[in-house]
Amino acid sequence: TGLANLRQVGHEIDTVLQRAPVIVAAITVDGFREVNDTLGHLIGDELLSEVAERLQRAFPDAVLGRIGGGRFAIAVPADQVAGDAALFGLRLRTSVEGGLQIGAVGTHVRLSVGCVKGPDHGADAATLLRRAETAMYSARGAQGGPVLWEPAYEVQGQRRMAVVMALRDAVATGAIGVAFQPKIRASDGSVAGVEALARWTHPALGGISPDEFIPLAEASGLIGILTNSILRQSLTACRGWQRRGGRVGVAVNVSASTILDPDFVGEVRRALVETGLEAELLTLELTESVVLAEPEQAAERMSELRRLGVRLSIDDFGTGYSSLTYLKGLPIHEVKIDRGFVTHLVRDAADQAVVRAVVDIAHTLGMSVVAEGLESTEQKQLLERLGVDELQGFLVARPMPALKMASWLRGEARHLMSAPD
Ligand code: C2E
Ligand code: CA
Ligand code: CA
Numbered sequence: 001t002g003l004a005n006l007r008q009v010g011h012e013i014d015t016v017l018q019r020a021p022v023i024v025a026a027i028t029v030d031g032f033r034e035v036n037d038t039l040g041h042l043i044g045d046e047l048l049s050e051v052a053e054r055l056q057r058a059f060p061d062a063v064l065g066r067i068g069g070g071r072f073a074i075a076v077p078a079d080q081v082a083g084d085a086a087l088f089g090l091r092l093r094t095s096v097e098g099g100l101q102i103g104a105v106g107t108h109v110r111l112s113v114g115c116v117k118g119p120d121h122g123a124d125a126a127t128l129l130r131r132a133e134t135a136m137y138s139a140r141g142a143q144g145g146p147v148l149w150e151p152a153y154e155v156q157g158q159r160r161m162a163v164v165m166a167l168r169d170a171v172a173t174g175a176i177g178v179a180f181q182p183k184i185r186a187s188d189g190s191v192a193g194v195e196a197l198a199r200w201t202h203p204a205l206g207g208i209s210p211d212e213f214i215p216l217a218e219a220s221g222l223i224g225i226l227t228n229s230i231l232r233q234s235l236t237a238c239r240g241w242q243r244r245g246g247r248v249g250v251a252v253n254v255s256a257s258t259i260l261d262p263d264f265v266g267e268v269r270r271a272l273v274e275t276g277l278e279a280e281l282l283t284l285e286l287t288e289s290v291v292l293a294e295p296e297q298a299a300e301r302m303s304e305l306r307r308l309g310v311r312l313s314i315d316d317f318g319t320g321y322s323s324l325t326y327l328k329g330l331p332i333h334e335v336k337i338d339r340g341f342v343t344h345l346v347r348d349a350a351d352q353a354v355v356r357a358v359v360d361i362a363h364t365l366g367m368s369v370v371a372e373g374l375e376s377t378e379q380k381q382l383l384e385r386l387g388v389d390e391l392q393g394f395l396v397a398r399p400m401p402a403l404k405m406a407s408w409l410r411g412e413a414r415h416l417m418s419a420p421d
Contacts, residue, residue, distance in 0.1 A: 003052055006073070006129070009065030013075045013118070013125035016063060021078035022118045023085045024125075025092055026132035027055075028140065030110040031293055032070025034260045038297065039105060044070075046102045051109060058095035071136075073129055078117065085115040089146020108293055112139040113146040121149050141215045164220050166202050167213055171222045171229070176200045176213075178233045179399035180250070182408065183370060183392040186383065191409060192390045193249040193283065196234040197399050198226070218255050227258050228267055235275040235282065237402040242277070246409045251283035251313060256290035260297055265304045272308070279309030285336065287315050291327065299330055306331035313370070317358065324361045335362045337388070339373030346378045352386065359387040 016022045036044035063075040081088040093111050100109050114135025122128040131149040139145025170176050180194040198210045217223040231252050238250040291298045311333045318338035341351045362369045371383045374393025
């Protein structure tokens, strides 16, 4: 890219900082690692130099440097952006994000951006850069941000480190377990399947939510092993219920980086063979972002999985039906409407309209629709009226261990199960 490195950028930022307040942003190119790994670093390099060029074009006077991997730092005097760090972050995203063609490869550039203000958030470049990066990492879990650094991140940073270290051990020793939550058919209340949800209780840190450790597992390269472990535990449990006469499928959540991993399909095949479970009893839940960010690779991987015979579901759905139309050509069986829409459904006409539209299009495309996060009977009645096929949420049952799931299935779904042995 011909850009300054971390040390040089730091030096230049310190110089600006001596004269005037400065806004520093740390940027990461989402999916850069995957592009590099799967398409080769020639394409990876091209991607980075295109990003660098777009940044330079939008902010010709800024201090700009590459601070490692797919990461950049960019700084401007605060008055150039009205002292507004978030505005600067947004302008960075709008001027860089969008389609990009490299040779035969079409991709979509997306950034995660973290910002800091100097000297408010730090008196020297090293502190500002470090804090901008911290904010950037949290932007990755927040639709790209921009996220503005705040003092609380310092404490969170220490927690993150502790959790990542513990996570490494937990993944290696198989200490992360699974809970299962059933999903029922709206038509007759019968069990349509169960979803596997990762569960982790650390001896010193206590119970840690997947919303906290899954993003950390993704960021620290542990998600592949973790997904494998969850997959095997889920298939084994499912096989166990089947032996007792309950034919109920299991759904496993798959992160974006995992679905793009070239080894993943093979792992799924092996897990199915080793547990002796029919492929059609396994559903993989993916989020739509991966399909939009890496359409070709994702489509190819999905077709391979489809050929294995597993079902595919789009999780956390809800950013409008333009993307549903986009999913048209893909082998998707099911769409899960994001919990966010269900929460306020009863009072919010707009949410109702979205659910109705999603149901409409999904049915036209031959997909079934699941609503999750169902907590009240009012929501249930409304969702049924809106034509949703399947329901999942605390109203039906909370996530529970495999053994408890087995007895729940016997009790709740007697018509699906033969008598227990
Ligand atoms: P998700 O896939 O959307 O999973 C549904 C989440 O909603 C679960 O949270 C579940 O416990 C919760 N939930 C279910 N019914 C209700 C309800 O009625 N009300 C409310 N308020 N919540 C409900 P959980 O287990 O904390 O998981 C959070 C997220 O972490 C999951 O969201 C999923 O994105 C991720 N995750 C969990 N396990 C795995 C895993 O094995 N692999 C991957 N990649 N991600 C996982
Ligand atoms: Ca899910
Ligand atoms: Ca979900």
